Amino acid sequence: MDHRRVFGEVFTLETAIASFVFAAVLALMAVAVIRRRAGTGRHPSQRAENNRLESYYLGVLGVVAVFLVVYTALANHREHHTPADRPTTRVEVTGFQWCWEFRYPRAAAQRTVSVQGNCRDKQFPTLVVPTGTTVKIKITSKDVIHSMWIPALRYKMDAFPNHRNTFALTFNQTGRWRGRCAEFCGQRHKSMDFWVKAVPPDEYRKWLSTQAAASATGAAV
């Protein structure tokens, strides 16, 4: 949810600035189109430039640019900062044509739990995560480039073959959200979806041990 919050702040600010600029340009255009149309009898200006105004304006643009660069870079760093005191859950995500595998290495009594789907007939695999922890995700791909996008969290990260990306997610409330593949990956790109389900930590532990037991008896779900 940290990503969503940081995104919200930055997006709101940039939308506000953009709306202001857009409104200002529209207003100036309206002045020109109404007051400067040929019918009003005004003569065209002979002035070819206004260097003083232009330099002040450039200065303002520079200040805005520097502010945006610094502010958004800081937001970007804040977004990627993981507090050390929070417990950590590790998940290995693998994208493949055309679905996802979620592995929880040595998560339940040293046993690795794996969830994999085939994304056919709208049967999408679910990434189950505990609330209140830092979910560290290592992501890779078995074949072509995919991208793990969770629109509700306002975040995505690409899955490359022969490369591992890492990022962290946090969930401060329970819920279930749709995830999608965002990088075009071929024929069934469209149906390469998944679910993210955040549950309380004890429910998460229960889920892990059920999964581990199920895979131990060979009846993997």
Add this chain to the structure above:
Amino acid sequence: MSFTSTDHKRIGLLIVGTSLVLMSLVGVLALLMRSQLALPDETFLDAHVYNQLFTIHGSGMIYMVMTPFALGLGVYLVPLQIGAPGIAMPRTTLMGYWLYVCGAVTMLSGFAANDGAHPDGWFSYPPLADRVNSPSVGSDLWIVGVFLAVTGSILIGWTVLWTVLRKRAPGMTMMRMPVFSWSMVATCLMVVGSFPALLAALVMLAVGRVDPAVFASNVWNIGYQHIFWFYGHPVVYVMFFPYLAAVGEVLAVFSGRRFFAYKGTVLALLTFAALSMSVWGHHMFATGQAANDYYSLTSILLLMPAGIEYFALIGTILGGRLVFRTPMLFALAFIPQFLIGGLTGVMVGTPVIDYHVHDSYFVVAHLHYVLFAGSAFGLFAAVYYWFPKATGALLRENLGKLHFWLLVAGTNLTFLPMFALGYLGMPRRVYTYDAIDGFGWLNLLSSCGAGVLALAMVVFIVNVLESLRSRRPAGDDPWGGQTLEWATSSPPPEMNFPPERPLPPITSYAPLLDLEKQKRTGAGRTPAAGEGSQA
């Protein structure tokens, strides 16, 4: 019309005409896509066909319509604007044109291949585009076609640049060149500086299609993206500057005054072009393998030269005496519509925002506001403005205005909903979506908009054909032009400024305006002499 003439005007018209034909063809592909996406779970097209359509639509519009048209405009206009009798190295220009034609035909011939045309998008990342994942011959044809077309663009870019540097008429100093010719300097510098990177990327893909093992290693996959986008961002400005400058000239002429803040604009264009070579990584924030802070810094700094260009455009009309002919309407609409593309460009250049909207319909909306709501409106402003010069016939004003209003309505109806779709979570390049996703009515609006766009284009085609069939003579200078091309006949004679049509004195970047003023004031203190003295 001769297809082997080395007259720059012939070559320019061939390039411009070919790209307009291709614009209609690959535009139809977009109509098919919008039909498929109008309702959820439609089965009009399957994924395989849809993937070919978006690939050839994007590749066609970027490699074979907006880029060549921009360069073709330069081939036609630059020699005229700088008072030269022709283009430098005309046979090279002509070869560039034919490479472009061969490339377009080769790419489109993919539709005739067994598995159809190339299906991997206009940037075709490996390993998806290697032989294992994309076995179709259409993919090979795409690589060859794009390679040929881009090679053609590079050759044309060189000849235009060389013309500006070496063929200016006596008295035509660099700082007396019209804004459009200056925009071609910046454009061609980017063409020769960045387009070879695309050739390198295509060679990488070709090697990977012979031996897919190449792309087993990440360094080649991410390397391809770096090399591709080193081309892929400057090309955006190649498809922007000439149209922006055309808009600038139209605004000045239909405001009855010289272009405002000329020096600042020239400097902004050059700064813009230089910076454009340093921003490519902002297409790669989500790869987790690009330096966010650096690429965000260079990208956001672009708002400074962009702001100066807007200062000039707005300044020009604020001090003008505005006449609303068709070219002027397109030029005026360019200002706010391109601005939407530019402002959302700052957003997608911000990593925190890009993580969410990257590869979503938000980006599709953004790039269409830049390339269609912006550049294509500049393109039509240029067509309506220079058509009388190139053909000697005026386009119909009523059909032009109908075209304009339909295009404004269609453009915003088509592309505005896409911002919301992307924000809500619709990825790009999906051939359909589920009813429960809730993308339905926004997609329906967008598809209706596409229908209006199609109608607008039909009106445009009718206008061109009708105006050529029953001609209304334009005269040499129907608009009160300010630059040298309006000092010769319409269409201009083979040598542009033969002895019977000598060049007027070149006193500034608006020589005909100076001449006009001189005539008025030089004819003694008539009552009209006080005109235009207001600041």
